[in-house]
Amino acid sequence: MVIAFHDSCMRASGCCFLRSRTVPREFGNAGEVVSMERSAWFRRCSWRVLAVSFCCVLWSAAAEAVEDTVVVPAWQRFRAEHLSAEQAGRLLITELNCQSCHGAYPGLTLQARQAPVLTAAARRLNPVFVRQFLQNPQGIKPGTAMPHLPAAAANPAVLDALTAFLTAGGGWRAQAVSADAIRRGEDLFHRVGCAACHGDQRSDEVIEALRRGLAPPADEEEEPEADAVGKVKPQLNSRPDFLMPLGRLEEKYSLSALIQFLREPHLVRPSGRMPSLNLSPEESRDVASYLLRKVQVEANIEYEYFEGSWNTLPDFSSLKPVSKGTTTDFSAGVGSRQNDFALRFLGYVQIPKTGEYRVHVTSDDGSRVLIDEQEVVNNDGIHPPTGRSGAVQLTAGSHALVVEYFEQGGGEELSVEIEGPELGRQPLSALTTLTRAAVQREPQGPVEPSAELVAEGRGYFAKLGCAACHQHGEGAEQLTSSVKAREFAKLNPAGGCLSVNVPAGLPVFALSDRQRGDLQAALAAVASVQSESAPASEVQQAMLSLNCYACHVRGDLGGVSEPLNHVFAGSIPEMGDEGRIPPALTGAGDKLNDEWVRTVLSEGAKDRPYMATRMPRFGGQHAEYFAPRLAAVDRGEVIPEVVFEAPDHRVKADARQLVGDQALSCIKCHRFDSYAATGLQSLDMTTMTRRLRRDWFHRYLADPQAYRPGTRMPAAWPGGRSVVPGVLNGEPELQIEAIWRYLLDGRRAKIPSGLERQAIELKPTGRPLIYRNFLEGLSSRGIAVGFPERVHFAWDAEHMTARLIWHGAFIDAAKHWVDRGPGNQSPMGDHVMVLPAGPPLAKLSSLDQSWPGGNPRETGYRFQGYRLNAAGVPTFRYQWNVVEVEETLTPVANEPDNGLRRTLTVKSAEPLNDLWLRVAAGKIEQVQDAFVWNGVRLQVEEGLAVVRRSGDQDELLIQLPAGVPVATVRLTLIW
Structure with a gap:
């Protein structure tokens, strides 16, 4: 092709589209003729005229029709401007799976693009498609990596034998798809990420x-x-050329087979080039239906359409249908209205094998399924899309089928599926016929291929080298190729598969001249390639192969391409590109911890609910590949350990204040577990420490723009100065570290102020306030006591002891006082400390004896209630065999927050001997005349205190005086 630029073109602006590349107007000068390499790149030329202009786009007289070439998305997109010939050649070697024949290539450590597993091909592939594809791969699926096999294509007997071997016993047939499912599938395909690779x-x-x-x-x-x-x-x-082609899927797959493939693509394509988007069964069905929207199936279901308004399914026998007809699926779309109508579908379900079958119905509004006049599923009533299932025993053969449905208002939806013995879950319409007699279908391939023909195809599969790329069989049954190829180092770069005229017996790949040249460059360099490549090179090679650059930028490479910008959507327009475009991976190994990298790649992720595009699941082998290499390449400055003078619970309380609405207001943009942000709904704060590395977190919060230019994340410490100087002395390092430690608690972290916008705060004034309800961390017999001094505790009548102590606000009663009041309520304040569970008292013959476990009531403890003194302070009473105990907790003055004094009076009908009280368990240190446990300072005022080691923890015990009927223990708790 040539482009001729003339004088009058000097004021023209335009570009020639070579799929992913553009040639700007400045490329040519007046009177200059520019020749373009003949390839499959050229698609169209588009010019916008700004002034009078004249431009000729001419085809060379000698040019031939351009054939499609192998599509390797990263090669088509980046070869021209970012990859050298050798780099591009190595990419092609991996993506054309040259290693399957020629062995390992030095420095290429990523698993090659394995060809589809064909072990169960008969269950999913149309024999007609298989034969046509074997005969002309590029003609059936332009861009495929499958080479042309002249030895098979030119011999009908070989094609028949291979087709018989691959599809024998499959029973493939086309299945009807629902118009409703097609509509939903179109939206899903272009929203969740399919279009990022497929266009x-x-x-x-x-x-x-x-x-x-x-x-x-x-x-x-x-x-x-x-x-x-x-x-x-x-x-x-x-239609840029770096998109992975889909081919004629409607000729290849049945609906049920494509659903299964979309659910578990790694079973067929184990090397992760087709990742899983974690589609639900319903989503898989809808996307498959959209991809098979061109399937033509004869009507196989009769329907009757009624109009009216009902709250439940009507008696159809008493109604006269407005219209009747036939259709191919149980779909609400058959009706001509969107509201106030009903449908009754009639037909026969052809059961292939006797056994128990399950029928699944999802509908909005009501529906019902009857088989042989027996109700199998009842999903009646007015409701949003709701699924119900039912089981039924069916014999092989034909059974009368009725599906009833009505829609009153709102959305309308109906889907009916079935599964059973050797029958995966699939639309019931696939087994339905208009008449009781099963429809005799035309054979889809060789008619009942003989065992001899299948065996002959099995031989060709090994002889032609198919088994070198495609797995068929498991373990000892897996076929191996009888074709032996030379190692890379012994190859002639201009010979074999890379010859202009490929010798007989070898596969013919659809390569452009440039692709062939790149492969030759990689082969020519094989002798000088290091056996071990640098981690940075390996990361780039893997991202090219897995097409990560379709969504993500890393360095100066990749990111969402302009032609596909529109398929990346978000639910919060105010977030701009941050709310719809997947994040950059520049420095990802510094930002993300290794375990999260493994989790994301092996399981996928949906941590950005506002972003429609999903992070796919690539599989465990890629998780293990990326994690150490990203870490080796990206790790940045290590942030030294930060030491606080205050105990951990106070540090976290300060952090809670920082992220709340009265300080940095992180909650305005970030969700916090189930609590929505007050503004934008950005990443959940409780997941951050699960994903991020502490070093990066420190550096990012200090200067967000340095890591993500243009981000909406504000700088809370501009110029190294805090905008909240009153917390932690305004020191940025302390404040950032405090937030990190606070978020380390994840979903257990206390909710920041400003999120409980409908709180009903109970405030003790004048006298104590008692709140009896379900409390977080206690049994169902919890009793919370709040003091005006803003120090509180919760006593557990199941364990006969105080279990929680805290400062600040008392209790938010909204959870229990609004609506039905479900769930447990946590303390509203800060510095929440958990005290040991009961039993509180035990008789120990020696300090080597373990503290008893189990429920105190099982060992004789009985709660006797509580009484209030004149000031309203409760004294809790319980009995343990002959021992009676009264316990009172009262505020004790302290700075900056008050403490609690705990007083126990123990009475016994018999003299007290070997009786101990346990007040703390964990790591305990004695500091002067007090004991420090988990940030709580305990000072025993009455009683003999002992710290002992028991198992993997310390225990602080107080021995009660022996030989007396009454003893008192008193201690203070400061935290």
Whole structure:
């Protein structure tokens, strides 16, 4: 192809689209003729005229029709400007799976792109498609990596044998798809991430309309041109060449087979090039239906349509249908209304094998399924989309089927599925016929291939080298290739598969001249390649192979391409690109901890609920590959340990104040567990320490713009000075570290102030306030006591002891006083400390004897209630065999927060001997005349205190005086 630039072109602005590349106007000078390499890149040339201009785009007279070539997305997208010939060649070696024949290539450590596993191909593939694909791979699926096999393509007998071997016993047949499912699937495909690799499948007009919705306002852009019929011309190529082609899926898969593939793509494509988006069964069905939307199936279900308003399913036998007809699926879309209608579907379900079957129905509003006049599922009533299932024993053969449905108002939805013996979950319509007799279908391939033909195909599968790339069979049954190829170091770069004219017997790959040249460059360099490559190179190679760059930027490479910008959507427009574009991976090994990298890659993630695009699941092998390499490449400055003078619970309380609405207001943009932010709904704060590294967290909070230019994350410590100087002396390092430690508690972290916007705070004034209800961390017999001195405790009548102590606000009663009041309520204040559970008293013959466990009531403890003194302070009473105990907790003055004095009076009908009280368990240190446990300072005022080691913890015990009927223990708790 040549482009001729003429004098009058000097004031023209335009570009020639070579799919992913553009050639700007400045590329050519007046009168200059520029030749372009013949390849599969050229698609169209688009010019916008700014002034009088004249430009000729001419095809060379000698040019031939350009064939499609192998599509390796990263090669098509980045070869021209970012990859050397050798780098591109190594990428092609991995993605064409050259290693399957030629062994390991030095420095390539990533698992090669394994060809699809064909062990169970008969269950999913159409024999007609298989034969056509074997005969002409590029003709059936342009861009496929599957090479042309002349030895098979030219011999019908070989094609028949291979097809018989791969599809024998499969029983493939087309299945009807639902119009409703197609509609939902179209939305899912273009929203959750499928289109990032496979492109927008909608029409150019729809694509352009969506793009214009993302474009700058009209007053900031030029008025687009219109053609003769007034349509807006696309401003960008709608089909860039770096998209992975889908091919003619409707000719390849049945609906149930494609559903299963979308659910577990790694079973067929184990090397992760087709990752899982963690689609639910319903989502898999909908996306599969959309991809198979061109399937044509004869009507196999009769329906009757009724109009009226009902609250439950009507008696259809008493109604006259408005219309009747036939359809291919149980779909609410059959009705001509959106509200106030009903449908009755009639047909016969053809059961392949006797056994128990489960029928699943999801509907909005009511529905019911009957088989042989027996109700199998009842999903009646007015409700949002709701699923119900039922089981039924069915014999092989035909059974009368009725599906009833009605819609009153709101959304309308109906889907019916079935599963049973050797039958995966699939639409019930796939087994339904209009008549009792099963439909005799035309054979889809070789008619009942003989064992000899299957065996012959098995031989060809090994002889032609198919088994070198494709797995067939497991363990000892797995076939191996009889074709032996040379190692990379012994290959002639200009020979074999890379010859211009490939020798007979070898596979013919659809390579462009440049792809062939890149492979030759990689082969020519094999002798000088290091056996071990640098981690940075390995990370880039892996991201190229797995097409991570379709969504993510790393360094100066990748990110969402302009032609696909519109398919990345978010639910919060105010967040801009941060709310819809997947995050950059520059420095990801510094930002993310190793375990989270493994989790994300092996399981996928959805930590950004506002972002429609999902993080796919690539599999465990890639998780183990990336984690150490990202760490080796990206790790940055180590932040020294930060030491606080205050105990941990006070540090966390300060952090809680910092992130709340009266300080840094992190809660305005960040969710906190189940609590929505007050403004934007950005990442959940309780998940941050699970994902992020402490060093990066420190550096990022100190200067967000340095890590993410343009981010909406504000700088809370500009110039190294805190905007909240009254907390932790205003020192940035202390404040950031405090927030990190606070968030380390994850979902257990106390809710920041400002999120409980409908709180009903109980405030003790004048006298203590007692709150009896379900309290977090206590049994169902918890009793909270609040003091005006803003120090509080919760006593557990199941364990006969105080279990919680805290400062500040007392209790938010909203959880229990609003609506039905479900769940446990946590203390509203700060510095919440958990005291040991009971039993509180025990008889120990020696200090080597373990403290008894179990429920105190099982060892004779009985709660006797509590009494109030004149000031309203409760004294809790309980009995343990012949021992009676009274316990009172009262405030004790202290700075900056008050403490509690705990007083126990123990009475016994018999003299007290060997009786001990346990007041603390964990790590205990004696500091002067007190004991420090978990940030609580305990000072025993009456009683003999002993610290002992028991198992893996310390215990602070107080011995009661022996030989007396009454003893008193008194201690203070300061924290």
